[in-house]
Amino acid sequence: xxxxxxxxxxxxxxxxxxxxGVGLSLDEGECLGLVGSxxxxxxxxxxxxxxAHDGVVRGHLRFDGGELPxxxxxxxxxxxxxxxxxxxxxxxxxxxxxxxxxxxEAGRKGQWTLARVNELFPILKEFAKRPATRLxxxxxxxxxxxxxxxxxxxxxxxxxxxxxxxPIVIKDIYASLEKVRSEGTSLLVVEQDVEAARRVSDHLxxxxxxxxxxxxxxxxxxAGQVTAAYFGTEAA
Ligand SMILES: Nc1ncnc2c1ncn2[C@@H]1O[C@H](COP(=O)(O)OP(=O)(O)OP(=O)(O)O)[C@@H](O)[C@H]1O
Ligand SMILES: [Mg+2]
Numbered sequence: 001x002x003x004x005x006x007x008x009x010x011x012x013x014x015x016x017x018x019x020x021g022v023g024l025s026l027d028e029g030e031c032l033g034l035v036g037s038x039x040x041x042x043x044x045x046x047x048x049x050x051x052a053h054d055g056v057v058r059g060h061l062r063f064d065g066g067e068l069p070x071x072x073x074x075x076x077x078x079x080x081x082x083x084x085x086x087x088x089x090x091x092x093x094x095x096x097x098x099x100x101x102x103x104x105e106a107g108r109k110g111q112w113t114l115a116r117v118n119e120l121f122p123i124l125k126e127f128a129k130r131p132a133t134r135l136x137x138x139x140x141x142x143x144x145x146x147x148x149x150x151x152x153x154x155x156x157x158x159x160x161x162x163x164x165x166x167p168i169v170i171k172d173i174y175a176s177l178e179k180v181r182s183e184g185t186s187l188l189v190v191e192q193d194v195e196a197a198r199r200v201s202d203h204l205x206x207x208x209x210x211x212x213x214x215x216x217x218x219x220x221x222x223a224g225q226v227t228a229a230y231f232g233t234e235a236a
Pocket of ligand 1: 016037038039086
């Protein structure tokens with residue numbers, strides 16, 4: 001059985017419809033890559049899954065066999081979903097450690113503790129007392145990932161981790177995600193960089209204009225197929 005299964009998901013901002021009949025499924029232990037150009041609806045979908053989209057939501061979102069409520073982010077966290085949001089959204093006035101401790105208090109209990117997060121990202125221990133805003137972009141992304149892990153998710157959703165980061169930093173961050181996954185956490189990873197998404201994922205889904213336009217095994221989809229779906233240039 002799938003861990004996450006979406007069927008006919010629609011989401012609106014007021015009258016504007018951003019998602020149209022979105023369906024996808026993700027198995028336990030899997031990494032699913034979600035790609036698509038600017039405005040395709042990737043972030044809207046991620047927020048919708050974790051109950052954090054404010055507008056109207058329709059359709060079925062099933063997690064571990066049960067229906068996810070549409071607008072209850074705390075319930076989603078309790079069930080084992082955690083989002084690393086686009087742009088990180090750290091508490092700017094708090095230190096690294098304070099950001100993490102808040103998450104540790106609020107989250108589910110499990111193997112991910114502050115000590116384990118500091119083991120995964122040793123630099124966060126070194127900079128524990130610094131305001132989160134004084135860290136580099138990559139280090140801030142580590143805080144954001146650590147914060148999500150502290151809720152001990154079964155499914156970690158990551159929205160454009162690599163945005164604005166240097167290639168070497170991106171490589172480090174994805175290597176850490178591999179470790180997270182090897183300890184049993186499933187992953188849903190949004191990327192604008194198709195090749196990066198393909199490298200980390202088992203399956204790839206491509207969205208365009210609020211719809212899923214291609215999905216398949218990351219190994220089997222050709223670069224040409226993905227590019228055509230991404231830009232909407234596929235043959236009719
Ligand atoms: N707060 C909002 N109010 C109104 N429309 C919005 C809002 N946020 C997003 N949209 C619209 O919804 C659509 C999907 O946006 P979304 O941010 O989900 O795309 P995305 O695939 O994450 O894009 P990006 O790659 O730029 O992050 C776009 O047309 C966008 O303009
Ligand atoms: Mg986005």
